[in-house]
Amino acid sequence: MEKFVSMGNGEEWRFSRNTWQKKLTSVWGVSFLIVFKLILEKKTLHSQLTIWLYSQSRLSAMPTMNKYEFELRFLSYRGLKTRFRLDWNNDTLIALSQISNKGVLEKSVPETSPEDLKRFTHESYTQFKKDFIAKYTDFYPLPTSKYSLAEYIDRLEYELKVIKEMGFNSYFLIVSDYVRRAKKQMIVVGPGRGSGAGSLLAWAIEITDIDPLPFDLLFERFLNPARISMPDFDIDFEDTQRQRVIDYCSQK
Secondary structure: EEEEEOOOOOOEEEEEEEOHHHHHHHHHHHHHHHHHHHHHEEEEEEOOHHHHHHHHHHHHHHOOOOOHHHHHHHHHHHOOOOOHHHOOOOOEEEEOOOOOOOOOOOOOOHHHOHHHHHHHHHHOOOOHHHHHHHHHOOOOOOOOOOOOOHHHHHHHHHHHHHHHHHOOOHHEEEEEEHHHHHHHHHOOOOOEHHHHOOHHHHHHOOOOOOOOOOOOHHHHHOOOOOOOOOOOEEEEEEHHHHHHHHHHEEEE
């Protein structure tokens, strides 16, 4: 029996149950193997809260968004709210999570220039989001912030756009799930290492603990739209507790 994984660019990877495990293990190692196994077996990570919010927000009727994208978007904006201690309620988070039906790529991601990717990202903004960003152009979330909240939202939306078009929404959800689970179980997790520290989304959904903007870290070092490559977070768990994380992923 064979399974197919969409890569977000019209391309599909084919795996049989006899060969996929060996191939993935040899290239990406155990943690990435577990993540892909969860994706192939269609293990959902949706919490009851996000399922309910999705059904109540009318996003389920939008052809441009599914549950996976909604959950990632909702968690990312909730993460910004938590990180910066903002007073956004669920209605605001849902409104920010929405996108318009515009901003559809005309070519595949590698064939789209960075400038066009940003243009398509801006075209996907709803009127609420445009007004919201304009409101926070001169608002700096922390006294030491180099960038305004509007710039944070623009960067977050760009990353979300790239991740969606490359087909990695589920990957980010899964990694965030087991990292947050480890932290809740008091397992020591590294703050972030390697190119993954350049992702604002990863910081917002608690995969890393490093805000990349103050250090001018580039998202493209981690996930380059110019070429289809697999994302790979370098996550460190304390040696004596790593098996607990692997067991959690396996049982999930």
